[in-house]
Amino acid sequence: MYQNILVINTMHIGDLMLVTPALRTLRTNYPQAHIALLTDKPLGDLVRCNQNIDECILIDKHGRDKGLLALLRFIHKIRRRHFDLVINFHRNERASAIAAFSGGKRIVGYSQPGFKRFFDQVLPNCAMADTPQDKVKHQVLCHLDVLREAVGVKTIDDRGLEMWLPPEAEAETQRLWQKEIGPDAKVVAFNIGASWLTKRWLDSYFAACADRLIRRGYDIAFLGGPTDVSIVDKCVAQMEERESPRIHIFTGKVSLTVLAGLLRRCCLFLTTDSGPMHVGVAMNVPIVTMFGASPVPTFYPYDGRDVLIKTPEKCHPCGIHECPRKGKDNMACMKNIPVDVVMKYVDELLAAYHGEPAYKLPRPQGQYQCRVVEL
Numbered sequence: 001m002y003q004n005i006l007v008i009n010t011m012h013i014g015d016l017m018l019v020t021p022a023l024r025t026l027r028t029n030y031p032q033a034h035i036a037l038l039t040d041k042p043l044g045d046l047v048r049c050n051q052n053i054d055e056c057i058l059i060d061k062h063g064r065d066k067g068l069l070a071l072l073r074f075i076h077k078i079r080r081r082h083f084d085l086v087i088n089f090h091r092n093e094r095a096s097a098i099a100a101f102s103g104g105k106r107i108v109g110y111s112q113p114g115f116k117r118f119f120d121q122v123l124p125n126c127a128m129a130d131t132p133q134d135k136v137k138h139q140v141l142c143h144l145d146v147l148r149e150a151v152g153v154k155t156i157d158d159r160g161l162e163m164w165l166p167p168e169a170e171a172e173t174q175r176l177w178q179k180e181i182g183p184d185a186k187v188v189a190f191n192i193g194a195s196w197l198t199k200r201w202l203d204s205y206f207a208a209c210a211d212r213l214i215r216r217g218y219d220i221a222f223l224g225g226p227t228d229v230s231i232v233d234k235c236v237a238q239m240e241e242r243e244s245p246r247i248h249i250f251t252g253k254v255s256l257t258v259l260a261g262l263l264r265r266c267c268l269f270l271t272t273d274s275g276p277m278h279v280g281v282a283m284n285v286p287i288v289t290m291f292g293a294s295p296v297p298t299f300y301p302y303d304g305r306d307v308l309i310k311t312p313e314k315c316h317p318c319g320i321h322e323c324p325r326k327g328k329d330n331m332a333c334m335k336n337i338p339v340d341v342v343m344k345y346v347d348e349l350l351a352a353y354h355g356e357p358a359y360k361l362p363r364p365q366g367q368y369q370c371r372v373v374e375l
Contacts, residue, residue, distance in 0.1 A: 002030055002085040002151075006078070008038045008099055008109070009089040010059055012195075013256065013275025014299070015139075016043050017282050019089050020050065021158040022143040027052040028157035029147075036083075038098070045257045046279070049164040061094070071097065079103035087151065089143055091125050108150035121150040127298035129319045136297045140368070160368055161302055163282035165261055172254075173261030180248050185219045186355040187248075188346070189263055189285070191271040192235055193228030196321040198293035199273045201334050201342075203235035208339045209270060209346065211241045218355075219246040221266060223259050223276055226252040267355045270346060277301055285358035286349040287370075288342060292333040293318050296372055304367035305352075307345040311336045311375050341375065 005026060009019045016039055026035055036055040037047055041063070048056040057078075059065050065074050075098055086104030088095050088111060096111045100118035108121045116122050123146050124131065127139040137145070140158070147153045165173075181187060192206045210220045222232045229252040236242050236249070250262060260279050263269060269280040269287045273294045278301070280287050287306040295317040300308050310316065313333045315325070323331045353361055 001033075002106075003033050004081070004083050005030065005033050005035045005085045005087070006038060006057075006081070006083040006102065006104065007035065007053075007087050007089060008095050010038065010040050010061065010095050010098075011090050011092070013043060013046065014278040015090065016046055017161045017163065017275075017278035018139045018299075018302070019143060020047075020052075020162045020282065021140050021160065022087075022089065022147055023050060023052040024159060024162065025144060025147055025153055025155070025157045026151075028155055029153040036081075038078075043256070045166060045169070045255065046163060046260075049166050050162070051164060052162075059098075074098070075101050085151065087146065088119075089146070091128065109146055123150055127295075129295065129317075131298075136295070138300065138302065138368075139298055140302055158366075158368070160364060161278060161282040163260060163279065165257055165264075169255065169257035169261055173258050173265070176250075176254070176258065177262070177265055180250075181219060181221070185246075186217070187219045187221050187266045187357075188213050188350075189221045189223055189266040189269045189271075189280070191223045191228075191269070191274055191276045191280075193224045193231050193251075194272040194274045196293055198318065198321060198323050198331065198333070200231075200292070201272055201290045201337065202331075203231060204238050205337075205339050205342070206270070207235050207238040209343060210235075210247070211239050212343060213346075214241045214244050214246045218267075218350075219248060221262060222247070222249045222251050223254075223262065224251040228252065264359045265357045267353065267357055268346060268349055270342070273299060281306070283358055284361055284363055286353055286361075288345050288349060290334065290337050290342065292316070292331070293320060295319070300370045300372065302368045302370070304364050304369055304371075305349070306370040307349065307373060308370050309337050309342060309345065309373045309375065337375065341373075345373065 038057040041058040041060045084105040086107045088099035088109035091110035096115040100115040110125045126137045232251040263283040
């Protein structure tokens with residue numbers, strides 16, 4: 001029976017959300033254990049209130065823990081904790097090294113080749129691009145396989161992606177909502193940015209969707225981080241309803257947890273494949289998303305209500321950041337997803353859930369394969 005467990009995932013917003021079913025499964029199987037989650041410092045607020053962990057350990061990859069010597073000092077601190085189980089859920093060099101030299105009595109999970117000899121059991125991450133097609137699985141299911149096969153858990157307790165808001169984030173969200181939007185508005189959230197250009201639907205298409213929704217009486221909340229500000233500005237400039245008081249721009253102005261709080265109050269989320277998409281799943285908001293470069297089977301929104309739209313381009317999924325195709329074929333995977341098609345599914349979900357805010361909707365239970373629409 002494990003009493004002191006360390007879970008490692010030090011990467012992106014979406015990756016962290018996709019670990020949450022594994023955290024719940026660990027808690028169900030080891031209710032008395034001390035469970036610590038190690039993640040990147042800027043992401044700590046996303047998980048520090050997670051009810052299935054006892055502690056959040058933060059690594060400052062771009063600050064005090066940057067560089068080899070700093071990493072060695074950090075690993076030394078982890079070794080002093082004497083974990084009896086260490087689970088690595090990210091296959092990069094830093095996470096692999098921390099796990100390999102953690103001093104854990106049992107070390108399992110994903111690893112870079114150079115560190116495998118220090119693990120007790122290494123499993124393939126079947127959500128990675130190098131996975132044979134017949135073995136590909138969603139990232140959540142890959143994590144649960146690690147717990148089943150390498151840890152020996154008996155019960156898989158998968159209730160979908162989960163997130164609890166810090167009290168101060170909930171209070172700030174409530175203040176912003178009352179000031180900027182109002183209690184009776186029906187709000188559709190837009191996230192138009194993404195870390196790769198090949199994951200972005202056209203900003204002019206988003207603008208057309210926003211115009212249609214505003215004319216039907218919906219408010220639009222633009223979300224995203226500081227790097228998305230210029231993209232949102234360009235999108236709004238193309239809107240016919242650009243002067244409407246129903247437009248609310250929170251892009252680059254709020255924390256990740258306040259962004260989550262805003263999503264919890266929205267009735268639908270129109271988004272690219274991105275970290276905020278997975279936060280939206282955790283916040284229970286129905287989602288329509290457009291996939292370009294990303295592999296659908298491994299990173300689809302983990303909610304059976306959601307709709308994912310893609311085109312049958314031969315190069316999908318390319319997994320590259322900038323499209324190498326020229327002329328009309330450049331970004332064809334996104335250009336060929338029409339506004340009319342996206343709005344068909346936006347309208348369908350709005351009708352199905354009567355425009356109710358996400359916090360009023362029942363959470364899905366047991367059905368997490370989203371609907372995939374291939375044009």
